[in-house]
Amino acid sequence: AQRVTQPEKLLSVFKGAPVELKCNYSYSGSPELFWYVQYSRQRLQLLLRHISRESIKGFTADLNKGETSFHLKKPFAQEEDSAMYYCALSTNRDDKIIFGKGTRLHILP
């Protein structure tokens, strides 16, 4: 079965410090991985996807198939990064989109 694991419910980081939000997945096929973000009082929205290999708002994520991980990183945290972050996996086999339980990122001033 497909599964996405985000081990941290809450991560508190000082402004300017590096951020790493962990995500591990379980899927026997070729996964498509995403990070979604939900800012306060806003809709859940896409932050980035692994296939694009892009950097959005300073965030990057690298798919590591050996470790089945897709950790989200940012070298210098900003206060506006405070939000709920969800790692997600989509499958070509049965076309589901599966989410992890989410990590709340709190940037301390």
Next chain:
Amino acid sequence: DGGITQSPKYLFRKEGQNVTLSCEQNLNHDAMYWYRQDPGQGLRLIYYSQIVNDFQKGDIAEGYSVSREKKESFPLTVTSAQKNPTAFYLCASSTLTGRNTEAFFGQGTRLTVV
């Protein structure tokens, strides 16, 4: 204003009653999804649909039903068989069913059963 619209924003129902949550999109998306969001549980997939007149159960489909009679609409019915219906429900849509494409979310419906 294009996008995906859920209504109502807040819904109260008495225990034992069925209730239907609306989800409409004008993005011409093929795929639509329903999730339930509970504190500490993340988003759990209830049902999803890849095409009109077809849908599949997600991980927590028991006590729920859906229909997909039109491409734009994917209503969710929370039946009296759902043991713990009070939750925040999110609807989403995407162009192709999860194939590296972005899912767009509604603003959600908070259902409270009393």
